[in-house]
Structure formats: C-alpha cells, structure tokens
Amino acid sequence: MIYLDNAATTRPLSGAVAEAERYLTEEYFNPSARYHGGAEVSRMLSRARDFLLRAVADPADFELIFTSCGTEADNQAIFSAARRGNAVTTAGEHAAVFESYKTLKNRGVEPRFAPIRADGSVDADALVSLVDEKTTLVSVVHVNNETGAVNDIAAIAKRVKAKNPRAVFLSDGVQAFGKLPFRLTKEIDFYAVSAHKIGGIKGTGALIRRKGCTVLAPYVIGGGQESGMRSGTENTFGIAAFFHAAEEKFSSLRVDGERLKGYREQLWEMLDHSIFTRISPENGSPYILTVSAKGLRGEILQRELWDRGVAVGTGSACSSKKPFSRVIEACGYGEDTLYGVIRMSFSPATTEQEIRNAAQTINACARERKENV
Numbered sequence: 001m002i003y004l005d006n007a008a009t010t011r012p013l014s015g016a017v018a019e020a021e022r023y024l025t026e027e028y029f030n031p032s033a034r035y036h037g038g039a040e041v042s043r044m045l046s047r048a049r050d051f052l053l054r055a056v057a058d059p060a061d062f063e064l065i066f067t068s069c070g071t072e073a074d075n076q077a078i079f080s081a082a083r084r085g086n087a088v089t090t091a092g093e094h095a096a097v098f099e100s101y102k103t104l105k106n107r108g109v110e111p112r113f114a115p116i117r118a119d120g121s122v123d124a125d126a127l128v129s130l131v132d133e134k135t136t137l138v139s140v141v142h143v144n145n146e147t148g149a150v151n152d153i154a155a156i157a158k159r160v161k162a163k164n165p166r167a168v169f170l171s172d173g174v175q176a177f178g179k180l181p182f183r184l185t186k187e188i189d190f191y192a193v194s195a196h197k198i199g200g201i202k203g204t205g206a207l208i209r210r211k212g213c214t215v216l217a218p219y220v221i222g223g224g225q226e227s228g229m230r231s232g233t234e235n236t237f238g239i240a241a242f243f244h245a246a247e248e249k250f251s252s253l254r255v256d257g258e259r260l261k262g263y264r265e266q267l268w269e270m271l272d273h274s275i276f277t278r279i280s281p282e283n284g285s286p287y288i289l290t291v292s293a294k295g296l297r298g299e300i301l302q303r304e305l306w307d308r309g310v311a312v313g314t315g316s317a318c319s320s321k322k323p324f325s326r327v328i329e330a331c332g333y334g335e336d337t338l339y340g341v342i343r344m345s346f347s348p349a350t351t352e353q354e355i356r357n358a359a360q361t362i363n364a365c366a367r368e369r370k371e372n373v
Contacts, residue, residue, distance in 0.1 A: 001309055001310075001311060002309060002310045002311065002354045002357060002358045002361075003311045003347075003350075004310065004311060004312050004313075004344040004345060004346065004350070004354075004358055005311045005312055005313045005343075005344075005345060006197075006287065006345040006346055006347040006350075007145055007175060007197070007287065007288055007313060007343065007345035008313055008345070009196050009197070009202065010196060010197060010198060010199050010347050011199070011347070011349065012196075012199055012200065012201050012241065012245075013199035013200075013244065013245050013248060015244050015245075015248065016199055016200055016201065016241035016242075016244045016245045016248075017201075017241065018244075019237075019240040019241050019243070019244045020201055020237040020238065020240060020241040021237075022237075022240065023041070023044075023236045023237040023240045024237045027040065027041055027044070027236070028236075029041050030233055031044075031045055031233070031234055031236060032223070032225070032233065041236055044236070044239075044240060044243070045066075045234060045236065045239060047243070048239050048240065048242065048243035049064050049066070051243060051246060051247065052064055052193075052206060052242070052243070052246055053208065055177075055178075055246060055250050056173075056177065056182060056183060056184055056191070056208070057183065057184040057191075057208060058183075058184075061186060061210060061211055061212075062184060062208050062209065062210055062211060063208070063209055063211055063227070064206050064207070064208050064209075065206060065207045065208075065209060065226045065227065065229045065230050066204070066205075066206050066226055066230065066234055066235070066239055067204075067205045067206055067207055067230055068203055068204070068205060068235070069194055069202075069203065069204070069205040070094075070096060070172065070174040070192045070193060070194035070197075070205045071096035071205075072205060072207075072219065073190075073192035073193070073194075073205050073206060073207035074094075074096040074097050074100065074139075074170070074172055074192045075096065075100055075219065076207055076216065076217075076219040076229075076230075077168075077170045077189075077190040077192065077207060077209075077216065078097065078100045078101070078104075078137065078139065078170065079100070079107075079217075079219070080215050080216045080217040080219075081136055081137040081168040081170070081189075081190075081215045081216075082101075082104050082107070082109045082136055082137040083107070083109065083136065084108065084109060084134075084136060085109065085110070085134035085135060085136045086109060086110040086111070086112055086130075086132070086134050086135050086136070087101060087104055087109050087110070087111055087112065087135065087136060087137040087138070087139070088112045088113075088114065088127060088130045088131055088135055088137070088138045088139070089101050089111070089112070089113060089114070089138070089139040089140070090113065090114045090115075090116055090122040090127060090139075090140055090141065091113045091114065091115055091116050091327070091330035092116040092120050092121075092122060092141060092144050092146075092147075092149075092327050092330055092331075093139065093141050093172065094141060094145050094172050094174065096172065096192075097139050097141065097170075097172055098326075101113070101139070109136070112130045114126045114127035114130055115330070116144075116149075116327075116330050116331060117149075117331070118279075118331050118332055118333075119147055119149045119279070119280065119281035119284065119331070120144035120146060120147030120148070120149035120279070120280075120281075120284075120327065120328075120331055121144065121149035121150070121151055121281070122140055122141075122151050122156070124151075124152075124155070124156050124159065127140070127156065127160075128156075128159050128160060128163060131160055131163045131164050131167060132163075132164065133164060135164050135167045136166075136167060136168060137167065137168045137169075137170065138157075138160045138167050138168070138169050138170070139169075139170040139171070139172070140153055140156050140157075140169075140170075140171055141171065141172045141175075142171045142172065142173040142175070142176040142180075142182075142191075143173075143174075143175035143176040143179070143180065143284075143285045143288075144175075144284075144327065145174065145175045145288075145327075146288075146290060146325055146327045146328060146343060147279055147280050147281070147284065147288065147290050147327070147328070147331070148175075148280045148281070148284035148285035148287065148288030148289070148290065148345075149280070149281050149284045149285075150176070150180065150283070150284055150285060151171075153169075153171045153188060154182075154185045154187065154188070157169040157171075157185065157187035157188050158185070158187045160187070161187045168189045168190070168213060168215055169187060169188050169189050169190070170189065170190040170191075170192070171188060171190070171191050171192070172192050173191045173192060173193050174192060174193060174194045174197055174205075175197065175285060175287070175288070176285070177193040177194075177197070177198065178197070178198035178245070178246055178249035178250060178253065179197075179198070179249070179253070179256075179257065179285065179286075179287050180253075180257065180285065181253060181254060181257075184208065184210075186210065188210065189209065189210045189213040189215075190207060190208065190209055190210070190213070190216075191207070191208040192205065192206075192207055192208075193205060193206050193207075193208065195238060195241065195242035195245060198245050198246065198249045199245040199248065199249065199347070200238070200241045200242040200244075200245040200246070201237070201238050201241040201242070203235060203238050204235055204238035204239055204241070204242045206242075216229060218230065218231065220232055249348075252348065256348040257286045258286070259348075260286040260287055260346045260348070260350065261286035263286075263346060263350060263352060263355045264280075264286055264287075264288075264289045264346065265282075266352070266355055266356075266359075267289055267344065267355050267358065267359055268289060268291070270355075270356065270359035270360075270363075271291065271359055271362060271363060272363045272366065272367065275293050275294075275296075275363075275366045275367070275370060276291040276292065276293055276366070277291060277292050277294065277337065278290075278291050279291060279292060279328065279331065279333075279337075279341070286346075287345055287346050287347070288343065288344075288345045288346075289343070289344045289345070290328075290341060290342070290343040290344075291341070291342060291344075292328075292333070292337045292338075292340040292341045292342075293340040293342070293366050293369075294336045294337055294340050295336060295340065295370070296339070296340045296366060296369050296370065297339050297340065298314040298324075298339060298340050298341045298342045299314050300369065301340075301342055301362075301365055301366060301369065302314050302342060304365050304369070305342075305361060305362060305365055308361050308365065309361070310357075310358050310361050310362065312342045312343065312344050312362075313342065313343040313344075313345065314341055314342055314343065323339070324338035324339055324341065325338065325341055328341055342362075344358070
C-alpha cells in the first residue's frame with residue numbers, strides 16, 4: 001500500500017509504539033501516585049511537556065496542557081474566550097474551529113467568518129477588518145489542512161492585537177507542529193497540536209497557552225490534573241508516544257521538509273495536467289498536494305485508487321461525509337472542480353519510488369474514468 005493520506009493520520013512510528021507499550025505494560029502507574037513508580041511516570045510527563053513546549057515556544061512565556069486531541073484543545077480555547085461580543089475566524093478553518101464558531105450564536109456571541117483565497121490562505125486584510133472593540137476571540141488556522149496553504153499567524157496576530165489588544169488569538173497548529181519551522185510569538189495566546197499527525201498515537205493532543213492569558217477555563221472537571229485545566233488521569237502511554245514522535249520529527253524537520261517539497265513538486269509534474277488542476281500553493285506545506293480532476297468524482301477515484309494500492313484523501317477526514325469540501329468551496333471553485341478533489345499528503349516515510357508509482361496509478365485511474373464519462 002502506498003499511503004498518501006498522512007494529513008488524516010500517520011502510521012505511528014515504531015519507537016512511539018514501543019514507548020506506548022512500555023507505559024501500558026511496565027510503567028503503567030498513575031502519575032499522581034506518591035510512590036516511586038508514580039513519581040517516575042510523573043517525571044516522564046514533565047520531560048515530555050518541556051520538550052513539546054520548547055520545540056515551538058519559550059517556556060518563560062508559554063505553558064502546555066495535555067488534552068485528548070487537537071479538537072478538544074481548540075474547543076477549550078474557543079469556549080473559554082468567546083463569551084460575549086463577537087468572535088472572528090476564517091472560512092478555511094478545520095471543523096474543530098468552524099463548527100464550534102457556528103454554535104457561538106447560541107451563546108450570545110456573533111461569529112464572523114473572513115474569506116479565504118483560491119489557495120486556501122486567509123485574506124488577512126478582510127479578517128482584520130472584521131475585528132472591532134467587541135471582538136473577544138480571533139482564530140486562524142496555521143496550515144490549511146485541505147490545501148496546505150500556510151498563514152503567517154505571527155503577522156496576523158500582531159495586526160489583530162494592534163487593533164484590539166484585548167482580543168484573544170488562537171491558532172490550530174495541527175498540520176504545522178512537527179512539520180514547519182516556527183516559533184510562537186507573544187501575540188499568540190493559544191495554539192492547538194495533535195500527536196497522531198506526526199507519528200504519535202490517536203487520543204493525545206495539547207493546548208499551548210501564553211502565560212499572561214487568563215481566560216482559559218477547565219473543560220473537564222475533577223482531580224485537578226494539568227494545573228487544574230484538564231482533570232482526569234493523564235494518557236501516559238499516549239503522551240510517551242507523542243514525546244518520542246516529536247523528538248524524532250523535530251530532529252529532522254528542515255531536512256524532511258525540503259525532501260518532501262521536492263516529492264510534492266515531482267508528483268505534481270508527473271500528473272496529467274490535461275486532467276488535473278492544482279489547488280495547493282507552491283509556497284504551502286511540503287506535506288500536502290491537493291488537486292482536482294474536473295468532471296470526475298474524487299470519492300470514486302479514491303475508492304478505485306485504494307483497490308489499486310494507493311490511499312489518498314478527498315479533503316478533511318474529520319468531515320468527509322459531505323458531498324464536497326466546504327473549505328475548497330470557500331476557495332471559490334465551482335462544482336466541476338469541487339467534486340473532483342483529491343488530496344495527497346506525505347510523511348517522512350514517503351519514498352521517491354512511491355511518488356513515481358502513485359503518479360502512474362493516479363493517472364491511469366483518472367484516464368480510465370475520463371473514457372467512461
């Protein structure tokens with residue numbers, strides 16, 4: 001199987017699986033326990049927290065709270081900060097943010113959605129124009145999970161804070177963490193990340209919070225774990241796997257990025273341009289290439305490619321039951337393009353030979369479908 005749906009999830013790294021097994025079968029103690037075994041597990045959590053935080057932020061200015069996933073992290077930040085006035089986001093957000101914003105009107109908060117460009121990046125001028133003195137929250141995805149477009153969240157957050165210093169700024173960083181080089185700036189209040197997008201295990205995420213931001217409220221109430229912000233015994237095996245995966249990913253982040261950018265462009269050049277049009281920008285994430293086969297159905301191509309040993313996506317796996325992508329529609333494309341979308345996403349395990357073989361299979365499958373239309 002050639003697996004090109006790594007934006008949906010990644011195969012867990014063997015070392016991450018080994019760490020998870022260790023904390024399931026050997027170091028299985030409750031980190032809150034006061035005996036030696038519990039203390040050792042607690043120290044592992046501290047090391048993991050410190051590494052994950054230092055990878056993208058200064059621990060003097062930020063702290064990290066473990067969650068069950070990126071969606072929980074986004075939700076906790078959104079529903080803590082957006083309690084009155086209005087909240088601004090983009091039309092290109094992951095469902096974890098977009099669907100949460102849609103519910104805000106039921107809480108007396110006006111949701112505002114800024115448009116996105118054809119490549120999936122936000123129109124920053126339009127977004128900032130929506131911010132006013134009543135804005136309590138602004139959310140901008142770091143990397144668009146469907147097109148790979150990268151938003152300059154540091155620059156956007158700075159503009160937002162200049163217009164309304166009291167507005168809280170959140171970014172969903174699930175497709176950026178462990179993939180792109182960046183550092184969180186003081187204008188960014190919350191940043192959500194996930195383990196299973198970088199070779200960790202599903203069920204583990206984190207919310208990074210700027211220490212001066214005091215709006216965060218606990219989403220789960222109980223024993224007061226995670227500094228009182230996320231009660232419940234920590235998912236120690238998942239966090240151990242996250243720790244290992246992050247260490248491996250960040251050690252080769254730039255090298256992997258350059259190599260995968262080359263593979264992404266190689267794949268695009270090998271695809272039949274008489275059938276496929278490109279949606280992903282050249283300056284986007286090296287991990288994502290989204291295209292459309294006009295006149296064809298992406299989900300049909302997806303099934304046929306699976307039968308031929310190639311796994312691709314058709315958009316966000318978190319909302320893939322829709323007939324076509326809400327995000328790609330917001331990019332301004334018509335139905336002939338929307339229905340034909342497929343997304344190919346890579347990992348450091350992807351090889352050049354897999355790219356070559358995948359391109360041949362995708363072209364063959366699309367040409368056969370074209371002949372039968």
